[in-house]
């Protein structure tokens with residue numbers, strides 16, 4: 001006997017059809033079952049959906065209902081919690097649940113034929129080659145023991161606020177260990193911000209858990225994997241073979257039927273926020289998911305996001321997270337690095353490196369220690385200019401300058417990619433003397449090589465080789481690591497001690513464990529202090545703190561490690577807090593400013609971004625939707641109180657107004673109430689869709705809502 005089946009598919013956003021369509025099936029299938037269904041002229045993947053929540057299947061014409069092509073045999077239905085997570089994520093981030101849910105499934109589920117699928121599923125389950133292995137777990141430090149104890153006895157969520165090297169990862173390992181030992185089905189999800197950090201972590205987790213639960217108990221999930229690898233890992237997680245899933249932000253949507261613990265490491269990292277499609281925050285969804293599934297959630301960081309810091313204030317003040325503090329570094333490398341500020345006002349004008357810093361670097365490398373110098377700008381110089389006529393290396397397609405890359409003598413736009421060879425002479429006046437303005441990592445590398453030309457590698461001057469060897473200076477940034485495997489290779493060279501001085505962008509400050517680096521220098525970090533982005537100081541502080549955390553982890557070196565800050569604002573409170581390694585002082589001061597200005601976390605924000613052929617059209621679209629909200633929506637029943645709690649700012653051009661010949665504008669919406677903002681956006685979505693067709697919006701290309709934006 002056949003029946004009607006509601007099936008979630010990825011229909012285009014806001015198609016006349018909802019995302020849940022009705023199909024015919026020979027047998028009822030439980031919600032969550034993966035099915036193949038016809039859609040238009042093609043066949044697509046769908047999920048049998050419990051109609052409620054995702055929007056009813058609506059009216060349908062029984063005569064037109066098509067039959068499902070088949071269910072994906074052998075794959076258990078997705079759980080109700082998984083469906084609820086995806087429903088919530090779609091609704092909160094203002095996207096279609098069909099789009100978000102289907103994108104969260106591995107691509108090959110969509111691509112493989114039922115026969116191919118069946119073959120994959122038939123593959124032998126891995127043998128559990130593990131029994132009675134003895135674990136080499138270190139005894140916990142008192143701080144770690146306290147944290148582990150608290151995590152065991154409280155429901156959470158937890159903010160594990162622990163210095164770099166305080167042993168946070170060991171706490172995660174310990175909690176996972178306890179969980180898996182106590183519950184033979186339980187699963188844990190461990191998230192890290194960057195793909196590059198997964199191999200390191202995977203190794204550590206495998207070393208600990210493979211002897212107990214087998215090689216296949218630990219799997220990774222991230223966008224750097226091939227589709228077959230992703231499918232394999234996904235199936236292992238979904239089927240319960242994988243007990244531990246390590247991954248980047250996308251892993252928050254992994255199907256884990258027995259999820260009991262979620263760890264979000266480096267929870268402050270902006271990479272947890274997606275910047276395309278559904279702009280979700282994996283950290284925030286992790287907290288939601290934990291509550292939904294009854295899984296404990298641990299957010300870990302040495303420099304928590306101000307949001308998480310605020311949420312972990314004392315419960316009597318309204319805090320919702322439990323803050324666990326681990327201030328001390330483990331073991332002999334327990335001394336925190338010394339932070340030194342160099343007042344650049346007292347250096348020769350245009351000096352890149354202060355003499356003190358150069359001397360300090362020389363001293364370190366002479367002892368065989370490594371130094372790291374970072375600057376957040378790649379290329380040789382951000383602009384090339386003609387002194388005679390004022391020509392600058394603007395990108396013809398963007399409202400930005402093209403960056404001068406000396407290595408291959410190109411001008412490259414970092415926004416649209418437009419690249420040309422550097423002209424021999426000024427394209428406007430013919431002056432041959434065009435010169436770089438400002439500096440990037442390429443120039444730092446070159447400059448350092450000149451400054452250190454007389455220095456020899458430690459121990460390289462011998463009776464046989466009286467000239468010794470030059471220092472080895474390496475650069476790591478998006479340019480030097482473009483080729484697959486290049487980053488790994490360069491990191492390995494640093495670890496092997498083949499590099500004396502490492503120059504790079506923030507890529508090198510994050511996460512990597514460079515034990516032999518004893519000096520870290522930020523050449524020109526002041527920009528963030530005066531940025532229009534109110535989160536810039538928070539990012540700078542965490543970046544410098546992370547960089548400091550890289551320094552001097554190798555106790556055997558016995559050297560006092562140092563972090564150097566070259567600044568024109570040596571008395572700035574941010575640097576003072578950094579010097580004192582006092583994140584709480586920094587956070588308190590920042591939160592006070594945020595509260596006074598009614599900024600997040602004291603208000604909720606959303607941005608609507610519009611791309612168009614002209615700036616006028618982009619702004620007209622946003623402003624028309626705004627006017628509608630301020631006039632027509634006020635007439636809607638029950639809406640005035642909601643609108644009362646909202647501020648809709650006028651449309652403005654984005655900081656980089658034009659990229660690849662597309663004009664960009666945005667509108668900020670703010671409310672002291674997250675609920676009011678959500679309610680407004682849910683109603684306003686339709687207004688935006690309707691506004692799109694208006695004549696003054698001709699030329700509009702696309703628009704998107706970003707809830708809880710990280711950059712405004």
Ligand code: ADP
Nearest residue numbers: 138139140141163164165166167168169170330
């Ligand atoms: P974090 O994640 O906070 O940066 P890790 O967990 O990586 O810190 O720990 C830093 C170093 O200290 C690692 O080499 C780790 O193996 C070691 N370590 C951590 N906890 C202990 C412990 N209880 N006893 C001995 N070594 C430890």
Ligand code: ZN
Nearest residue numbers: 386389426429
């Ligand atoms: Zn000129």
Ligand code: ZN
Nearest residue numbers: 395398413416
């Ligand atoms: Zn460009």
